[in-house]
Amino acid sequence: MAEIKYNWTYEEINTIFNTPLLELIYKAASVHRKYHAANRVQVSSLLSVKTGGCPEDCSYCPQAARYHTNVKVHKLMEVGEVLQSAQNAKANGASRMCLGAAWREVRDNKDFDRVLEMVKGINQLNMEVCCTLGMVTEEQAKKLEAAGLYAYNHNVDTSEENYSNIISTRNYDDRLNTIKNIRKTKITVCSGGIIGMGEKAADRVAMLQVLANLTPHPESLPINALVPVEGTPLENQQTASIWEMVRMIATARIVIPDTQVRLSAGRTQMSMEGQALCFMAGANSIFAGDKLLTTPNPDFNEDMEMFKILGLQPMEAFQHHKQKEKAVLND
Ligand code: SAM
Ligand code: DTB
Ligand code: SF4
Numbered sequence: 001m002a003e004i005k006y007n008w009t010y011e012e013i014n015t016i017f018n019t020p021l022l023e024l025i026y027k028a029a030s031v032h033r034k035y036h037a038a039n040r041v042q043v044s045s046l047l048s049v050k051t052g053g054c055p056e057d058c059s060y061c062p063q064a065a066r067y068h069t070n071v072k073v074h075k076l077m078e079v080g081e082v083l084q085s086a087q088n089a090k091a092n093g094a095s096r097m098c099l100g101a102a103w104r105e106v107r108d109n110k111d112f113d114r115v116l117e118m119v120k121g122i123n124q125l126n127m128e129v130c131c132t133l134g135m136v137t138e139e140q141a142k143k144l145e146a147a148g149l150y151a152y153n154h155n156v157d158t159s160e161e162n163y164s165n166i167i168s169t170r171n172y173d174d175r176l177n178t179i180k181n182i183r184k185t186k187i188t189v190c191s192g193g194i195i196g197m198g199e200k201a202a203d204r205v206a207m208l209q210v211l212a213n214l215t216p217h218p219e220s221l222p223i224n225a226l227v228p229v230e231g232t233p234l235e236n237q238q239t240a241s242i243w244e245m246v247r248m249i250a251t252a253r254i255v256i257p258d259t260q261v262r263l264s265a266g267r268t269q270m271s272m273e274g275q276a277l278c279f280m281a282g283a284n285s286i287f288a289g290d291k292l293l294t295t296p297n298p299d300f301n302e303d304m305e306m307f308k309i310l311g312l313q314p315m316e317a318f319q320h321h322k323q324k325e326k327a328v329l330n331d
Contacts, residue, residue: 006214017204017251028254036284043092045097047089050075054103059233070231071294079118086122095314096151104135105135127317128150128317131152135177141184156211158193158194158203159204159207191222192220193207194225194226204248220285223248223261225269239269264287267298279312
């Protein structure tokens with residue numbers, strides 16, 4: 001059950017996904033303990049370095065220019081401001097800093113050069129630095145690598161079949177191609193998706209199958225619960241229940257045992273008990289800080305209180321890889 005493999009069939013994952021919930025949590029918790037220190041949770045900080053005005057039509061996203069949301073467009077931030085923000089996040093216990101830009105793709109211009117400076121600066125703070133900037137070419141990925149980028153986030157978001165219902169301005173292969181370009185470097189891959197967009201259970205299973213058959217596996221796998229934002233096509237969408245979230249996290253943990261599963265967007269809607277079940281089911285990372293990119297996130301002090309109650313400790317930077325090496329040595 002806890003083996004690492006890259007040839008998962010839809011049926012295999014579907015069987016795991018449909019396991020009675022408590023049994024599923026138990027299995028996922030067992031896998032989690034085999035590959036990770038279960039009391040360690042990575043605290044990442046998110047910063048929107050370029051906000052809104054995006055040409056894409058992702059129906060969940062408040063930053064798409066074509067939807068009328070309350071998001072204020074902001075041009076690319078200055079390097080100094082970003083480094084200050086990273087320093088503050090580090091002082092609050094964050095070991096990873098994730099920079100997001102509302103771009104369709106990276107262009108070879110002054111703005112990209114500035115992002116490279118941000119990456120260099122954060123790397124010097126001894127934090128894991130992650131970027132999510134849209135599509136990248138192999139050459140751009142190499143520049144990010146040279147600047148010291150640790151991870152690149154590029155979500156597949158949903159199943160290939162459902163993709164065109166959510167986004168029409170790019171296709172699934174565009175997404176997979178960027179992941180391939182990142183894989184041509186030493187940068188680690190962060191890729192996951194969103195639940196609660198009106199997709200079927202079959203789409204969730206199919207999405208996990210795509211991620212579980214990427215070779216190598218993504219080192220990090222965010223599971224977001226849709227945050228419905230006024231003005232977007234999904235504004236009235238019924239949000240995913242905590243049970244759906246737990247089932248998704250547990251299945252992800254079992255099919256990709258050694259990844260960091262990130263309990264990402266949607267935590268403001270979840271109780272502490274609900275989040276505890278997510279950690280039990282194998283989630284080992286959160287975004288902390290009162291804002292995600294543009295939407296609210298739980299209060300930082302409340303999260304630290306939750307860690308205290310649940311006996312969780314923030315993970316240090318670059319630990320995940322060290323732990324993985326140790327697990328291999330102990331085998
Ligand atoms: N523009 C880049 C891209 O699309 O890859 C980077 C930024 S984009 C905001 C990063 C990810 O945030 C998306 O792939 C999506 O999974 C997630 N996201 C965006 N809006 C969301 C929402 N309302 N609820 C949950 N997740 C969301
Ligand atoms: C991911 O999967 N979730 C984060 C991070 N990667 C970049 C972003 C969540 C964004 C939620 C909507 C917003 O705040 O704008
Ligand atoms: Fe643009 Fe990314 Fe939002 Fe899509 S998810 S509209 S690409 S910022």
